[in-house]
Every structure is written in structure tokens, then in C-alpha cells.
Amino acid sequence: MTSSGTTTPPATADRAPAPAPRGSARSRLAAWVDRNIVAVFITPAVVFIAVMMVFPVGFTLYMSLHDWVGAAGAAPEFIGLDNFRRAFTEDPRFWAAARRTFAFTAMAVAVETVLGVAIAVLFNREFMGKGLLRTIFLFPMIATPVAIALVWRLMYQPTLGVLNQLLEFLRLPPSLWVADTSLVLPALALVDIWEWTPLITLITLAGLSVLPEEPFEAAAIDGASRWQTFWKITLPMLRPVIIVAVTFRLIDALKTFDIIFVITQGGPGFASETLNLYVYSTSFQYQNLGYAASLLVVFFAIVVGSAVLLLKFRRADDAA
Amino acid sequence: MAVDTQPAPAQLPGAAADSRPPDHRQPLWRRIAKRVLGYGVLAFFALVFIFPFMLAIITSFKTRPDAAQTPLNLIPDPATLSAFEAMGQVNLPRSAYVSIVVTLSVTLGRLFLDSLAGYALSRLDFPGRKIVFAVIVATLAIPGIVLAIPRFLVLGQLGMLNSFSGLIVPLAVDAFGIFLMKQFFDSIPKEMEEAARIDGATIFQTYSRVVLPLAAPALIALTILSFQGSWNEFLHPLIAAPSDASLRTLPVTLALLRGLMGEGTDFPLLMGASILTTVPVAIVFFTFQRYFVQGVAASGVKG
Numbered sequence: 042m043t044s045s046g047t048t049t050p051p052a053t054a055d056r057a058p059a060p061a062p063r064g065s066a067r068s069r070l071a072a073w074v075d076r077n078i079v080a081v082f083i084t085p086a087v088v089f090i091a092v093m094m095v096f097p098v099g100f101t102l103y104m105s106l107h108d109w110v111g112a113a114g115a116a117p118e119f120i121g122l123d124n125f126r127r128a129f130t131e132d133p134r135f136w137a138a139a140r141r142t143f144a145f146t147a148m149a150v151a152v153e154t155v156l157g158v159a160i161a162v163l164f165n166r167e168f169m170g171k172g173l174l175r176t177i178f179l180f181p182m183i184a185t186p187v188a189i190a191l192v193w194r195l196m197y198q199p200t201l202g203v204l205n206q207l208l209e210f211l212r213l214p215p216s217l218w219v220a221d222t223s224l225v226l227p228a229l230a231l232v233d234i235w236e237w238t239p240l241i242t243l244i245t246l247a248g249l250s251v252l253p254e255e256p257f258e259a260a261a262i263d264g265a266s267r268w269q270t271f272w273k274i275t276l277p278m279l280r281p282v283i284i285v286a287v288t289f290r291l292i293d294a295l296k297t298f299d300i301i302f303v304i305t306q307g308g309p310g311f312a313s314e315t316l317n318l319y320v321y322s323t324s325f326q327y328q329n330l331g332y333a334a335s336l337l338v339v340f341f342a343i344v345v346g347s348a349v350l351l352l353k354f355r356r357a358d359d360a361a
Numbered sequence: 362m363a364v365d366t367q368p369a370p371a372q373l374p375g376a377a378a379d380s381r382p383p384d385h386r387q388p389l390w391r392r393i394a395k396r397v398l399g400y401g402v403l404a405f406f407a408l409v410f411i412f413p414f415m416l417a418i419i420t421s422f423k424t425r426p427d428a429a430q431t432p433l434n435l436i437p438d439p440a441t442l443s444a445f446e447a448m449g450q451v452n453l454p455r456s457a458y459v460s461i462v463v464t465l466s467v468t469l470g471r472l473f474l475d476s477l478a479g480y481a482l483s484r485l486d487f488p489g490r491k492i493v494f495a496v497i498v499a500t501l502a503i504p505g506i507v508l509a510i511p512r513f514l515v516l517g518q519l520g521m522l523n524s525f526s527g528l529i530v531p532l533a534v535d536a537f538g539i540f541l542m543k544q545f546f547d548s549i550p551k552e553m554e555e556a557a558r559i560d561g562a563t564i565f566q567t568y569s570r571v572v573l574p575l576a577a578p579a580l581i582a583l584t585i586l587s588f589q590g591s592w593n594e595f596l597h598p599l600i601a602a603p604s605d606a607s608l609r610t611l612p613v614t615l616a617l618l619r620g621l622m623g624e625g626t627d628f629p630l631l632m633g634a635s636i637l638t639t640v641p642v643a644i645v646f647f648t649f650q651r652y653f654v655q656g657v658a659a660s661g662v663k664g
Contacts, residue, residue: 078565079485090496097511177411193413299595330510
């Protein structure tokens with residue numbers, strides 16, 4: 042691979058000012074690097090991305106068309122779209138997992154958005170202790186998710202957990218929390234909400250800080266109340282930023298793994314088994330690699346589809 | 362009360378609230394009440410976000426019976442370090458070592474390789490540049506689980522399962538880092554590089570002595586994100602070292618500890634280990650908080 046026109050000065054011209062005694066070997070290396078600058082700079086990244094990202098995706102597509110059980114040692118057998126037909130028509134566990142994935146994501150992202158924006162607006166002023174409060178708010182999103190999951194598991198514990206003690210204190214009946222099949226998804230969504238609301242807050246705050254002041258001045262002159270100003274001016278101007286934040290969270294919430302894996306492992310029964318966990322056990326527990334790959338393709342399509350849809354929504358918004 | 366019927370939400374709005382003159386039509390007591398209410402709401406949220414950490418720290422200093430009988434007591438009685446002493450028996454020091462080695466290697470790898478690639482994509486002209494960049498951006502949307510099975514197989518083929526290289530190499534370049542560096546290089550004016558080139562510097566010298574120092578903010582942001590990301594990573598070490606207990610990172614060991622214990626769980630130990638696992642990220646975060654906030658914020662506003 043030859044380098045481009047930007048490397049025109051002859052290599053010899055560079056060497057003269059270098060006084061190092063080992064200059065010749067080093068400068069030959071330097072000249073070689075310069076001649077192959079593009080290859081040197083980009084090859085490592087391209088190779089990594091190709092082997093660790095692009096190939097896996099391609100291989101997943103290939104596997105999804107094959108019947109292949111890893112542990113059996115037999116070669117993959119081409120079966121066309123049969124894995125997909127099986128997933129959509131014969132696998133209630135897949136449908137249930139897909140429903141749970143959407144339910145978990147919808148609950149988590151909806152609450153995070155409302156709460157995150159509200160906190161950001163509340164924060165967007167000067168007050169004592171702002172720095173400390175902001176640090177506290179950011180802590181959940183940087184802490185290790187597995188550690189967070191363990192702490193919440195302790196809090197949800199029916200006999201030892203803080204939450205049941207709190208209910209007792211409020212004279213309310215105790216709850217089984219994550220051990221209750223109908224409560225487990227909202228309870229897990231609550232952990233996600235606790236962990237990720239600050240991200241929405243952070244992005245919204247950045248959006249608030251770059252809003253122009255004129256519309257607010259105009260509104261003040263027209264005698265708009267603060268409530269009106271918020272709904273009619275702040276929120277519409279923030280919309281593009283909020284949509285980006287929601288897109289980030291949506292993609293991430295669909296992919297949630299650590300929290301669920303550590304707190305419930307998909308249980309009780311299958312009550313909190315999302316697509317991610319179902320695929321994990323299909324591939325690493327049952328070694329059903331071909332079928333797992335087809336589920337992954339569907340899952341990937343859902344994630345990308347949701348993101349594209351939301352971003353389209355944002356573009357349409359900009360155009361209007 | 363007649364005009365403004367919603368005192369609580371009235372606290373909320375106002376990007377430009379600061380630039381407005383204080384509302385002197387309101388009586389003093391109402392302004393004070395609003396302020397108290399505002400602080401009350403903030404304090405409530407602060408408590409909600411900080412409480413699990415406090416609970417974990419307090420529990421880690423309790424004895425097992427104490428943790429079981431009075432989980433809500435804010436003062437351990439008696440306070441003990443037995444949970445921390447027990448950590449040696451469950452392989453936590455070894456996991457900490459593995460986590461440190463993996464995280465430092467991954468972070469250095471990303472700093473070096475992401476910035477090289479980002480520079481090439483920003484400044485050097487080569488065929489296929491746009492396609493390479495598009496592919497890199499596209500890989501950002503790939504869920505980790507999609508990569509898990511093929512990576513497991515690739516690592517198996519390369520003989521890298523259950524090895525440090527298997528834990529490190531797949532994470533040593535990341536698409537987001539390349540994207541971040543490219544965007545940053547795009548924002549630096551080209552004049553200084555051109556001046557250096559005219560003075561006879563090679564491209565690599567220009568890169569290492571002129572461009573990289575200018576890119577310090579982006580490199581710091583990348584350091585924090587890489588450190589945090591690889592330290593907290595769970596799925597990859599879980600699949601890359603499936604059968605070698607001496608190659609488990611802290612998150613994997615933590616998750617397996619809880620699995621081993623079932624319901625007879627040693628919560629002081631688990632909480633202590635969780636806190637210790639979070640401490641390094643916390644230190645890095647507090648040290649570089651400003652850059653972290655800027656990095657996340659910029660990705661949203663520009664995106």
C-alpha cells in the first residue's frame with residue numbers, strides 16, 4: 042500500500058537535524074513508517090474490527106441458517122430459514138422472552154426519561170451543594186453493574202431486605218419482590234432506572250446549557266408562567282437532545298444482561314428471562330449454536346430497528 | 362395561591378431562570394417555602410441514589426448474624442473486618458490482580474490503537490476510508506451477546522480461551538474510541554500540523570509531538586471510558602475464561618460467589634467485595650469527573 046500525496050517531502054530531508062548517533066537505524070524505521078503511514082495507522086484497528094466485530098456478525102448470520110449443536114461435534118447442516126420458522130411458530134419461550142424484553146425496556150426507559158429530564162431541569166440553576174449532588178447522581182452509572190446487582194439483591198431479599206423492612210415500617214404487607222413472578226420485571230426495571238436515570242439527566246443538562254436565551258426572555262415579557270415556559274419552550278427545544286438520550290438508553294436497556302443474570306438468572310422459573318438471557322442459555326448451556334444464532338439475528342434486528350426508528354423520528358422532527 | 366396553583370412544579374422549569382430578576386411580588390415566606398421544598402426534593406433524590414452504597418458499606422462491617430437480624434441498623438454491632446479477612450479464601454485477591462492486568466492492558470491498547478486509527482480516518486487520505494469509518498460506526502450497535510458465541514469460537518480456534526490474551530485482545534480496540542478520537546481530530550485545526558511538516562517533521566513525528574498533545578482532553582476521556590468499561594465488563598470475561606478459576610475478573614468472581622452461596626448468602630462478604638470492586642472506578646471517576654461529564658454530554662448534544 043503506497044501512501045498518499047501528503048507524504049511528498051523526501052525522507053532524506055527529515056534526517057539532517059536529527060543528531061542521535063543511532064540515527065540511521067531509527068531514521069530508516071521512521072522513513073519506513075512514513076512511507077507506509079496509512080497501513081501502520083489503520084491496519085491494527087481494521088484487523089481487530091474485522092476479526093472481533095465484522096466476522097462474528099457474518100458468522101452469526103451463517104450459523105443462523107444451519108443446524109449445529111456445538112457439543113455433538115457434528116458439522117453444521119444447512120437448513121435454510123428453518124431456525125427462524127421454529128423460533129416464530131414453535132417456540133413459546135422465545136415469544137415470552139421477547140415480550141419480557143420489551144416490557145422491561147418500556148418500563149425502564151419511560152420512567153428514566155421523565156425522571157431524568159425532571160431532575161435535569163431542577164438542577165439547572167445555581168445552588169449550594171450542587172457539585173456534591175451531581176457527583177452522587179452520577180455514581181450509579183459508573184459503579185460496577187455486577188456489584189450494583191448484588192446490593193439490590195440484598196435489598197430485595199424478603200427476610201433480610203431493606204425494602205420489606207420499609208414496608209413493615211409503613212404498616213404495609215411484605216412483598217416477595219424478585220421472587221414474585223408478577224413483580225420481578227418491574228423490580229428489575231427499577232434497578233435499571235436507579236442506575237441509568239442519571240445518564241438522561243446528564244445529557245439533558247448539556248442540552249439545557251446550550252439553549253438560546255431569547256425565547257425565554259420573550260416568554261417572560263409575554264407574562265408566561267414558568268410551567269407554561271417549560272411545556273411550550275424548554276421541552277420542545279430539548280426534544281432532539283432527549284431523543285438521542287432515549288435512543289442510547291433504549292439500545293442499552295434492550296441488551297441488559299449483567300443485572301438480570303446476577304439478580305434472578307432469568308427466574309423465578311422463566312419469569313424474568315429476556316431474549317439476552319434466553320440466547321445465553323441456548324448457546325452456552327444447551328450448546329444449540331445454530332438456533333441461538335437465529336435468535337441473535339432476530340434480537341439484533343430488534344435493537345437496530347428500534348434505534349433507526351427513534352433516530353428517524355428525530356430527523357423528521359428537525360425537518361419540521 | 363390563585364395565580365400559581367402548582368407550587369411544586371413551579372420550581373421545575375427555567376433554563377433561563379437564573380437570568381431573571383427575583384420575583385418580588387411573592388411574599389418572603391413563600392420564597393423560603395419554595396426553597397425548602399426544592400432542597401427537600403433534591404435531598405430525597407440524593408438519598409435514593411446514595412442509599413444502596415451506604416447500605417453495602419455498612420453491611421460489609423457487620424458480622425453475619427448481625428447482618429441477618431438487624432439489616433437496617435446503621436451502626437454495625439459489633440463492627441468487624443471478618444468479611445474482608447474472608448476474601449482471601451474466595452480467590453478475590455487473585456481476581457483483583459486479573460482485573461488490574463486486563464483493565465490496564467485494554468486501556469493502553471485502546472489509547473494507542475484507537476488514536477492511531479482515529480487520526481488515519483480524520484487526516485490521511487486513502488481508498489476506502491469512508492467505508493471503513495461507516496463499518497466502525499455500524500459496529501457500535503452490535504449487542505455484546507451477538508459477538509459472544511462467534512468470539513468464543515474464534516478464541517477457541519486461536520487457542521486463546523482461558524488465557525490473558527483471550528481476555529484482553531478482543532477488547533483492545535473499540536469502535537466507540539475510534540469514533541471519539543476521529544471526531545476530536547476533526548475539530549483540531551490543521552495549520553499546526555502543516556507547519557510541522559514544512560519544518561521537516563515526518564508524519565509520525567507530527568502525530569506524536571504535535572497532534573497527540575493537542576488531543577489530551579480526548580485521550581483523557583478515552584482513558585476513563587476504557588478503564589470503566591473494561592473494569593466493569595462482565596459478559597466477555599465470563600465466556601473467554603470459562604474453565605480457569607485463576608483467570609476470573611472481579612465481576613465474574615462476584616457473580617459466581619453469589620451463585621455458589623445460594624440463599625445461605627454471606628452478605629457482609631458480598632457487600633465488602635462489591636464495594637472494593639467499585640472503589641477503583643470510583644477513584645478514576647472522581648479524579649477525572651469533569652472530563653467524563655464532558656465526554657458523555659458531548660456525545661448526546663452533538664449526536
